[in-house]
Amino acid sequence: MRTARTLVEDTPRLALLSLGACIMLAPYVWMFFASLKPGSEVFRDSLTLWPETFYAVENYTKALTAVPLARFLLNGVLVCSLILVFQIAFAVPAAYALAKLRWRGREWAFGLVMLGLLIPYHVPALPLYVGAARLGLLDSFTALVVPFSISVFGIFLFRQAFRALPDELMQAARIDGMGEFSIVWRVVMPNAWPAATAFATFSIVAHWNDLFWPLIIVQSPQMATPALGVLFFRAEEAGNDVGALMAAAVLVTAPMIALFLLAQRHFIRGIATAGLKG
Structure with a gap:
């Protein structure tokens, strides 16, 4: 009886969440089925998802061969991996x-971190571009990675997660003779994997889908990241072939969908853990 009552009480909430999920998934569902159709069927008056003429082989073959899409995906993996490594290397000690060390000005420093969250990364784009141009770093992995090596959001998220850890854990490590550097990476970090997973998901998805900065800094197709690669594909090869363009978009977004499905449990746990203690 209690289970039935709980289900009845949760029905409106579940219905609302299901509606929101359907709205969010609708573009992806349309994109996938459009990648199975010839271009002439994509914009017909009918709303049928399943293609009358199965054109998936042609669309995906063109997406993989017309431009170096595999190179775009590899660039994305390399750029996102390097950015994540540097972000964690800087964010975790900070x-x-x-969170755990007492020093004069700590709260002021955290206030500056919070202030940094309010500044869109588009704001310093122009001086960063000028600096990269003067250093001869345009169209390079360095220019794609370095501006994002320090994540203010990462510092905030890890700080919240670390504050939820008991101080006795660090005190015991100090009694055992461990230094602060060892405590960070050998004691604190292993206990904050949910937060690390959540941050990694945020970081990888954001930089995998980023078009703004690569569009400014990248000049040759060989250095294009996945989002920019789709733009190059449309401009140079696909033209009005919407089916092939949707196939390229499916191939670009599929790794992020798989990443989130694999990490969703740790992602939700990490977000919840980061908010346990202010």
Whole structure:
């Protein structure tokens, strides 16, 4: 009886969440089925998803051969991986210092971190571009990675997660003779994997889908990231072939969907853990 009552009480909430999920998934569902159709069927008056003429082989073959899409995906993996490594390397020690060490000006420093969250990354784009141009770094992995090596959001997220850890854990490590550097990476970080997973998901998805900065800094198709690669594909090869363009978009977005499905449990846990203690 209690289970039935709980189900009845949760029905409106579940219905609302299901409606929101359907709205969010609708573009992806349309994109996938459009990638199975010839271009002439995509914009017909009918709303049927399943193609009358199965054109998937042609669309996906063109997406993989017309431009170096595999190279775009590899560039995305390399850029996102390097950015994530540098972000964690800088964010974790900074977050530990803000969460567990007592020093003068700590709260002011955290206030500056919060202030940094309010600044869109589009704002420093022009001076960063000028600096990269003067250093001869345009159209390079360095220019794609370095501006995002320090994540203010990462510092904030890890700081919140570290504050939820008991101080006795660090005190016991100090009694055992461990230094602060060892405590960060050998004690604190292994206990904050959910937060690390959540941050990694945020970071990889954001930079995999980023078009703004690569569009500014990249000049040759060989250096294009996935989002920019789809733009190059449309401009140079696909033209009005919407089916092939949708196939390229499916191939670009599929790794991110798979990543989120694999990490969703740790992602939700990490977000919840980061908000346990202010």
